[in-house]
Amino acid sequence: MRPRFLLPAIALFALAAPAATPAQPAKAGAQKDWSHNVVATTEGGFRMGNPDAPVKLIEYGSLTCPHCAHFAKDGVPPLVANHVKSGKVSFEFRNLVLNGIDGIAALLSRCAGPTGYFRVTEGLYATQAEWVGKIGAISEAEKKRISALPQADQFLAVANASGILALAGRSGVTRQKARQCFADKDKQNRLSEMARAAGAMGITGTPAFLINGEKVVAHEWAELEPLIRQAGD
Template identity: 30%
Template sequence: MSRSKPIAIVSGVAVAAVLLGVVSYTATRPASPGAAGSSSVAEVSADPSAGVYAELEAYARRDASDKLALGRADAPVVLIEYADFKCGYCGKFARDTEPVLVEKYVDNGTLRIEWRNFPIFGEESEAVARASWAAGQQGRFWEFHKAAYAEGAKEKGFGKDRIAALAKEAGVPDAARFAKDSEGAAARAAVSADQEQGYSLGATSTPSFLINGRPIAGAQPLETFTETIEAAAEAARAAKTAEPTGGATKPGSDSAR
C-alpha cells in the first residue's frame, strides 16, 4: 500500500496533522468554565461545519463487510477511532463513553463506528492489534475489544497466553484458527494499513478520532462526542434536504431506505 494520498485531501490532512499531532487527554481536555487561556482541540461550535474538513470524510470506509465496524454502512455519521489496546485513555473511552454512543446513536441508525488499529506501544500492542483483527474474522471483534479494555486488563499485559485467554473470554469459536490468523500476513497487512492511515493524519497519540471529517484528539468527555455527532447528523440532514428532487430513478439503482 502506498503512503501517498490523493492530492485532493492533502490540505485537509495537513490541518488534521496539526490538530491530532502530539496531544494527550490532559492537553486537549475542554477548559473548565471560567478558565482563562485554555482551549480544546475538540471544541464544538454551534456552526455544524466549523472544524470539519470534507476531504477527511473519505477516510470512512463504509464497507458493509468490515468486521471491525459497528452500525449501518449508510449511517449519516461515521466515527473513526484510532486506538491502542495498551492505551489507558482508550480503555476509558471504551468503558465509559462508547457504550453510551452505541445505545444512543448506533442502535437508531445515526452513527457508525469504524475501528482502526493504531498500536504505538511496542510489540505487545502490535500482537493484540493483530489478535483483535483475527477475532473479527470469526465475528468476535467487539467481544474481544470489550475483554481487552475491561478494567485492569491492560495491567495483565498482552502476552501470548493472555491473548489466548482474552479470545476465549470473547467467545472466539476456533482457537487454532485464531492463533494462526493472529500471526498471519493478512493480519499484519490490515494493522499496517490502519497505522499508515493514522500516521498520514499526523496522529501520534491515542485515542484520536474523525467524526464526519472533524478531528478530535483524546478521550474527551461524553458531551464533546454527543454534540459533535448531533451537529454532524444535522449537517447530513440539511445536505440531504438540499439535494435536487424530482429526478427519475435510474434503472437498476436502489431506492433510498
C-alpha cells in the same frame, strides 16, 4: 519500515509496566437495531451500524492505551445506545498499534472477525490493567524461553501468559486459529497500513476521532457527543 510490533519477543516486554451478535429478524413495527450490523471495512477497521448513517464516527485506538480504555467504558455504551442503534451514527474502530503487546492484542481481536471483534475489544479494554500487568510479571527466564520461539509462537505464548487468549476464546478464537492469525503476514501488514494512514492524517496519539472524515479535537465522551449531535443536525 519494519512494523514495531514485529520486534523480537524480548522487546515486547519493554511495555511491562458485547459486541455484535447475529441480527435477529425484526418484529413487525419494531425499529431495527443497527448495532447488530458489523462489517470489516476496506480501510482495515470494523464498523458497527448503518452503512448509510448520516454521521460516520471513526476511532483510532490502541488496546494498551489507558485513555482508550476509559472511552470504551464511559463513551462506547452511550454512543451505541443513543446513536448507533437507531441508525443515525455508524462507529468504526481502527487499531493504531503503538507497541509490541498492542500488536499481539490487536491481531487476536481481529482474529474474531466481524461477529466477535467488538466483544473481544471490549473485553480487552475492560481487563487492560490485568493482562498488561501479567505480561510485566513474566520472569526473565520465561521471557528468554519465549524469545527463542518462532514469531507466531512468541505471540501465542504472550497471549496465553497474559490471559487474553482465553478471553478471545470465549468469542470463538481457538488456540489453533490464534496461531494462524499470528502467522498471517497480510494481517500484520494491514495493521501497519492503518498506522501509516493515521500518520498521514496527523494522528499520533490515541484515542483519535474522525467525524464524517474530518479529525476532531475530542478525547472524552463529554467532548465528542456534542460534535456528533452537531454533525447530525
